[in-house]
Amino acid sequence: AQSVTQLGSHVSVSEGALVLLRCNYSSSVPPYLFWYVQYPNQGLQLLLKYTTGATLVKGINGFEAEFKKSETSFHLTKPSAHMSDAAEYFCAVRGPTGGFKTIFGAGTRLFVKA
Amino acid sequence: GAGVSQSPSNKVTEKGKDVELRCDPISGHTALYWYRQSLGQGLEFLIYFQGNSAPDKSGLPSDRFSAERTGGSVSTLTIQRTQQEDSAVYLCASSLDGADNQPQHFGDGTRLSIL
Numbered sequence: 001a002q003s004v005t006q007l008g009s010h011v012s013v014s015e016g017a018l019v020l021l022r023c024n025y026s027s028s029v030p031p032y033l034f035w036y037v038q039y040p041n042q043g044l045q046l047l048l049k050y051t052t053g054a055t056l057v058k059g060i061n062g063f064e065a066e067f068k069k070s071e072t073s074f075h076l077t078k079p080s081a082h083m084s085d086a087a088e089y090f091c092a093v094r095g096p097t098g099g100f101k102t103i104f105g106a107g108t109r110l111f112v113k114a
Numbered sequence: 115g116a117g118v119s120q121s122p123s124n125k126v127t128e129k130g131k132d133v134e135l136r137c138d139p140i141s142g143h144t145a146l147y148w149y150r151q152s153l154g155q156g157l158e159f160l161i162y163f164q165g166n167s168a169p170d171k172s173g174l175p176s177d178r179f180s181a182e183r184t185g186g187s188v189s190t191l192t193i194q195r196t197q198q199e200d201s202a203v204y205l206c207a208s209s210l211d212g213a214d215n216q217p218q219h220f221g222d223g224t225r226l227s228i229l
Contacts, residue, residue: 032215043118043205043220044157051215090156095214102147102218106156 002027004093006105014113019063019078021108023091026072033074034092034102035065044090050074061085086112116140118221120206126227129198135191135224139208146189147209147218148181152202160204163189164212193226201228 007022025031032051036044048059055067061084065076074091091105119138127133139146148160159173163183174180178196183189193200203225207218 034217036220041222041225043120043207043222044218045220046217049215049217101159101162104157 002031002093002103004091004103004105006089006091006108008108009106010109010111012111012113013081015083016080019076019081019085019110021076021089021091021110023065023074023076023105024072025074025091025093027093030067030069031093032095033065033067034094035059035063035074035076036090036092036104037061038088038090038107040087047076047089081110081112083112083114086110118206118208118219120204120221120224122224123222124225124227126229127196128229129196131196132192132194133196133226135193135204135206135226137189137191137206137208137221139187139189139206140219141187143208143210143219144186145209145212145216146183147207148189148191149205149207150175150202151205151223157205160191162212196226196228198228201226 003026005024034049035047038044048057050057050067058064063078088107088109090107092102094102121136144165146163149157161181162170178194181191203223205223207220209216209218
């Protein structure tokens with residue numbers, strides 16, 4: 001069965017510092033991978049996704065993620081954190097062996113210090 | 115608007131009462147999902163609708179939970195005889211056709227509080 005592990009339930013960075021949020025998945029076949037962001041009292045919003053092709057994926061708000069099959073990872077990065085990046089981030093995996101279900105990680109809350 | 119709409123945004127009710135939560139997906143999206151998000155937790159899958167196919171209810175936690183989708187559009191999640199452990203944010207999402215590579219578009223959720 002597919003699963004997603006997000007290392008660190010909380011990450012704190014200073015404004016302007018590198019953001020690195022870790023995500024590892026388990027799947028016998030490379031799945032489709034997604035990062036979503038959730039701001040307080042809102043639903044989840046897609047940041048970026050990897051389906052096929054280029055393994056470095058660029059998303060909105062300056063975020064990017066790299067699919068590394070050998071490491072079964074899909075870590076999310078941003079070179080310079082902004083206060084507005086403070087939110088909860090969810091990594092998710094789907095298919096091709098998991099059926100229709102999207103499996104979400106437990107989430108990582110990002111704090112940005114001034 | 116063009117996004118997924120959920121109502122009510124907040125619901126407070128007494129233990130034992132029934133509640134209905136509504137989801138209006140993006141027009142043209144055939145796939146619809148319900149999730150539950152408890153405090154500090156990830157998303158727990160509840161139910162999935164795809165077109166006219168029978169819904170997959172494998173995530174519903176008990177027979178007190180049910181959902182329907184009328185006319186392939188609006189969906190209602192019903193919780194009967196609510197319990198305090200039902201308190202959570204209930205999120206609805208839709209996607210274009212349910213394909214694996216399609217992202218889900220989420221509503222802002224209904225925050226349910228059981229007293």
